[in-house]
Amino acid sequence: MRLADVGTRDAQRFATSIEELDRVLGGGLVIGSVVLLGGEPGIGKSTLVLQALAATRTADRRALLVTGEESAAQVRTRADRLGRACGHVEVLAETRLEAVVGALESDPPAVCAIDSVQTLWSEDIDGTPGSVTQVRAAAAELVRLAKRTGTALVVVGQVTKEGSLAGPRLLEHLVDCVLTFEGDATGSYRVLRATKNRFGSTNETGILEMTEQGLRSVDDPSALFLGDLAGRVGACAFPAIEGSRVLVVEIQALVSPSHAESPRRQAVGVDRARLAQIVAVLARHGGIRLGDHDIFVSVAGGARALDPAADLAIALAIAGAHKRTPVDPPAAVFGELDLTGAVRAVGHFERRAHAVSGAGIDVAIGPESNGAPSVPAQWGAVVNIAGALETAFPR
Ligand SMILES: Nc1ncnc2c1ncn2[C@@H]1O[C@H](COP(=O)(O)OP(=O)(O)O)[C@@H](O)[C@H]1O
Ligand SMILES: [Mg+2]
Incomplete structure (x- = not known):
């Protein structure tokens, strides 16, 4: 095929309306792409993905959260704190890879977040849940799925305090975009950076503040x-x-x-x-x-x-x-x-x-x-x- 004849639907994006997240993504979540969001426990990854899902969902655009780390009830508690829009996000508490893939395939949502990739596992793959082989196989399957269905996928990856990434580092080459969420979990400010981005610059920095109502973009970071x-x-x-x-x-x-x-x-x-x-x-x-x-x-x-x-x-x-x-x-x-x-x-x-x-x-x-x-x-x-x-x- 000549390049001139190739369609460019890949560039279609959903803005999340979380200004600092959109800035780092290069304008929003890209259809059929996979974003890996890495960060230490407690930094605010689950909060950010829930807010992003709530903000991208519309009457004819479904948003799904697959939760493996927390129960649906725990996610509901967070949703109540973050605001009404979160109530429209669908939730699936599931860790079996086949079940997650099945759900995403039978009725693909426009946007989906998986929290976290480390909790997914499959009986057909060697190794215990969270092991290198399991995590890598799950991520590869999700990337294929996103390409096939056009779902914009955000995959959360835990980073341990020791900095060893039993997840994100391992998956960098598979996904389209790698975001790292950093900051002092005891303070309220967070820095979001892209270390890889096929659809935008890696120079942008997002500055967010963790508040009672969730993460808020900071207007005047200086x-x-x-x-x-x-x-x-x-x-x-x-x-x-x-x-x-x-x-x-x-x-x-x-x-x-x-x-x-x-x-x-x-x-x-x-x-x-x-x-x-x-x-x-x-x-x-x-x-x-x-x-x-x-x-x-x-x-x-x-x-x-x-x-x-x-x-x-x-x-x-x-x-x-x-x-x-x-x-x-x-x-x-x-x-x-x-x-x-x-x-x-x-x-x-x-x-x-x-x-x-x-x-x-x-x-x-x-x-x-x-x-x-x-x-x-x-x-x-x-x-x-x-x-x-x-x-x-x-x-
Ligand atoms: N009631 C609350 N008020 C303000 N901030 C809260 C509240 N509950 C939790 N948080 C913040 O949310 C953080 C946990 O965010 P979470 O999204 O669960 O992180 P992660 O998924 O990265 O582990 C806590 O460290 C805290 O800063
Ligand atoms: Mg979490």
Whole structure:
């Protein structure tokens, strides 16, 4: 068949109207596709799928929840808490693969969620329920089924605290889209990311808040990740590109004398290898030698700053922590640091600058080679790490 003659019904989607979920999916659930939703217990997977089913269901579009982890009565309790729309979602409490496939085949729903794939098992397959062979066979069967019936399928996969995925990792190559749901289960904010997506970008991040009435999309995520920087030592704002939006995040550093033979270098939300390089550049080109200090760098609130544009913000956070001096007035910082100590231009310059200004920060420090941004009011153009240190910590 010529490609020009191939139909494109595959691109049809059901928007879930949960804004942050749709953003990460690339617009909604795609007909006949399979989404794997992974996350630790208690993070909110069952809540998210029930809300998504309730939101996609209409008078002529059925939504089915297959529950293996919880009884129908337990799901009902959650549905009552989440709101009236959930009452229209159909529920099937079943763990036998053949029975689930039979139900989905005889009367295919438009959307279906399986919670969780680990609970499905078949007598015809070796291994105990939840074992690698069982989970893989069940997932493969579900993928074939979705393609055949056109049902948009969401499959929940449990991830254990130890990070070993007796599920999701194993299934990544089978499904169309892999979503990971992260965050501190004891806090209320959750981050949703796509690590694979055949129908959208993998750069998008969804930010949700767990409330009494379920998960709610967060409108202004920068406010979540960015604290008040005034007078704080070892903290810098950084405008991180997250798909179609810019999140202004807070990079924090702590530096303390080390008693260990090899001092600690801890990175949370930033790249470890880049951290090592930044510390070396600070020593060689910035005159800040920390060979006998432990260094901890982290991005507040579980956000990430993995792109090289974060280098300069990481460097200034570390330098400020070491000098015990806040950047004053508080500044957003961006720029890539190369091995010669030069500060290189970054992509998305104007977008970053606008996000900084939108977050209420009046000062930005960044690469001279990017030119001057239209906002914020005060622009500190720098060409190298020594100049950046002068600008951020004038004597
Ligand atoms: N009454 C409630 N009010 C607010 N949040 C609740 C309530 N009950 C449960 N939760 C939240 O829901 C979470 C469990 O969500 P759930 O969807 O069952 O997670 P998972 O399926 O990933 O294990 C709990 O950790 C808690 O944060
Ligand atoms: Mg659950």
